[in-house]
Amino acid sequence: MSENVLRSPGPSILDTEAPAPALSGHRFSLATRLGMLWEIVRTGLTELWSHKLRSMLTLTLLMLGVFALVVMTSVLDGVVDKIGTSFSGMSWDGTVMIAPKAPETFEEQKRFAMSPGLRYEDLSRLTTPHPKVMAFLPKATKQMNVRVAAASERVFVHGVSPAYSPIMNRPVVLGRGLTEDDQRRRSAVAVIGGTMSNKLFGGADPVGRTVQLQGQAFLIVGVLAPIGIISDDTWMDANGMLVPLEAYMDRLDPTHKLSQVAVKLNAKRDMTEVSALMLGRVKQAHHGIEDVEMVDLDQELAKSYQQFLAQIFGWRVVLLSLAGTVLLVGGVGVLSVMLISFSDRRFEIGLRKSLGASDHEIFIQFLLEAVVLAALGALGGTVFGSLLCKALSANFPYGLVVNPFGLLMAWIVALTLSVVFGLYPALKASRLSPMEAMR
DSSP states (O other): OOHHHHTSSSOOGGGSOOOOGGGTTSOOOHHHHHHHHHHHHHHHHHHHHHTHHHHHHHHHHHHHHHHHHHHHHHHHHHHHHHHHHHHHTSOOTTEEEEEEOOOOSHHHHHHHTTSOOSBGGGHHHHTOOOTTEEEEEEEEEEEEEEEOSSOEEEEEEEEEOTTHHHHTTOOEEEEOOOOHHHHHHTOOEEEEOHHHHHHHHTTSOOTTOEEEETTEEEEEEEEEOOOOOOSHHHHHHHTEEEEEHHHHHHHTOTTOBOSEEEEEESOGGGHHHHHHHHHHHHHHHTTTOOOEEEEEHHHHHHHHHHHHHHHHHHHHHHHHHHHHHHHHHHHHHHHHHHHHHHHHTHHHHHHHHHTTOOHHHHHHHHHHHHHHHHHHHHHHHHHHHHHHHHHHGGGSTTOOOOOHHHHHHHHHHHHHHHHHHHHHHHHHHHTOOHHHHTO
16 A cells, blocks of 8 residues: 555545554453454455455455365265265166176187077076066167157167066156056057157157157157166166067067066075076076176176266366365465555555554454455355355255355365465565665
């Protein structure tokens, strides 16, 4: 602040009564200290207002850093909740899957060649009822072109049983699902995934429309509800079509190959026993050749979830680093502002010291001005971050609440950086002698 500003009628730090030299060593009352603190804050705000552009540039950097921390922590928590909800709704608990096994050696390759592989004809033996099995869910998958009047797409077509959708948690949002009547009649009907429905029909209701699959007409009778994409199976179901397994074998795949047979158990504790039972059935059907493997879907789900958490941790590190860098640049901006402020207010500092202000008071004044600057930036970042989280809240199953930890961390980092970068200008101002300052 220049000498001309000190002579203006506007508010200035000189408007307050400076403590008399005789009282400099006395202890002030709490009310006096609070009054001095408010005066320091008011003076800091006045100083910021007198240099609007310079202050706004620094405030913007601090605001962006706090904004990034608040939004990043809240959105990542929302993503974890959303994906966790998708994982918990997969209904893979107590499910074992029979899948074709790839040969690992030349001997296995020769032995597997003597087996027809996992085929539709195996189901009569594999799906014999058992008291410890709730349901058998065979599935055949093939990628093919689907044609409608206005578009053509490459899709995954799945031949499944009517029990597939309810047991594997694939609810139908429009129309109906596949029925036992469709299975018995080998009807050419299909339930289309939500993502594929939008691609083919642009958001219009596709129920009752006909599509062409390898020259075969299939009637769309239902649309799957949107599902969380957390695995290859969920992605293919969302981007594909479900048709009755019998119609799939008759019309779309003359080889009758099965991709898998999921076995849903009544109790998870029977996993080992049922897995051994199913392996024995496959060996009987395949002339004693064990060319399949048993996959514990619950275990695979847990492994996928841990991989997801590891990826989220990596994103946290990256985004925290970016937000920290922005805050660090904002801290450098605080240092620049306070150094310029010190240079402009040398005469004021010297005059205050000559009137009895101690080095400690000058030090606290400059340091608190830096904290006020950081607090304003943190407040702006908090407000804008909270508003954005509220706007995005509808996209998450449990809403999007501002993470208290992220908010607290953002404020702590911003205020800590302001103190660290404000120390040097504050020390420089407190050690300035009155004679040197007023020369």
